[in-house]
Amino acid sequence: MKTRSSLSFLKVLTIFTFLFSSLVFLPYSWAAGALVPLPPNPDIPSGNLETPQKVLLGKTLFFDPNLSANGRISCASCHVPSRGYADPRPVSIGVGGKHGTRNASSALNAAYFSRQFWDGRAGSLEEQAIGPLTNPVEMANTSNRSVVRRLEKKAHYRRAFQEVFGGPVSIDRIAKAIAAYERTLVTPMSAYDQFMMGNKSALTPQEKRGFALFKGKGRCVLCHNGALLSDQGYHNLGVSGSKDVGRYAISHDPVDKGRFRTPGLRNVALTAPYMHDGSVKTLMDVVEFYNQGGGKSAYPKDALLIPLHLSKSDERDLVAFLNALTGETKHEMSMK
Ligand code: HEC
């Protein structure tokens, strides 16, 4: 009896060891989010309920250059609707022609991210929206108060804030209205989403081959997963030799040197150039970068990156798949 039970214990142990090691070596990490279609709506925080009037006010603010110190730069100057609400320039240019150091991320589907920015420094869209106003290389206002004062001078804003919030213009209310608008900037129903919802002909044979590479030999899914095709984690790929310390500037944890938040890949066909500094021009260039195992870095590079040995036609298939991630944009977003 005794030997039998210890034998079966050994068996169980072996099975567990096998299961555990297969989990570790599976190409698709189980800790990661499953590949699922984009939910139709992001969560709405209880502190900022959505009304059509609030969304409209937020949209007006998003497109209003009066939010900047020189009256020339709106949110939409760097988050260009026809370019997937991202910036076609490698790094954004703010008031007075000042250059930033980072490529503007798309404001599309930003509402689904738990933290904002390449380094995750803002926690919510409300918190994020205040940042650009006083950023010296963006809207360059000397204080939040100066923005409020400028908007207060306009009767249409005084009226709209009263109507939506029952009170005067304030920085928090500006942020809330913009965030409410941003929560409507969602792009469901890409060919990929339709495929994931069961329409097997939504992807072309080439896009399907690309998807298989994405989940398999290309290893993309290790970091690009979940509804956004982002693990919302931080990784160092060695982009531009990792000159920018990235997440480290926020966390001060040495392991974060050179790490950036995995961007979502939705609408990526519209948002060239790529990476945190806009240093990579096309999707084909991105795929070639990964095929080589990423770039060079003074800090430890992510261990998940290895040379992929993809053929030219594999690379083209992967790019075709990335092009199938462009979602439907609502009519209301077409305003320039
Ligand atoms: C001068 C250009 C510029 C202006 C103006 C600007 N942004 Fe940005 N925006 C950027 C850049 C660059 C980033 C990325 C910065 C980073 O991650 O460090 C960014 C990031 C964002 C993100 C984060 C998206 C994500 O996935 O993390 C959102 C949302 C956003 N901006 C919204 C706005 C709003 C709202 C306004 C207007 C109040 C605005 N931006 C004004 C350049 C700009």
Ligand code: HEC
């Ligand atoms: C180790 C995690 C990891 C793996 C594996 C990975 N990525 Fe990425 N991806 C990232 C991170 C992090 C960035 C941003 C890096 C930066 O800017 O420094 C990024 C950026 C991108 C971008 C640019 C998006 C933009 O908005 O600028 C594309 C496109 C992309 N990856 C596609 C892929 C494809 C295709 C694969 C597979 C061949 C892949 N990724 C594999 C983590 C990863």
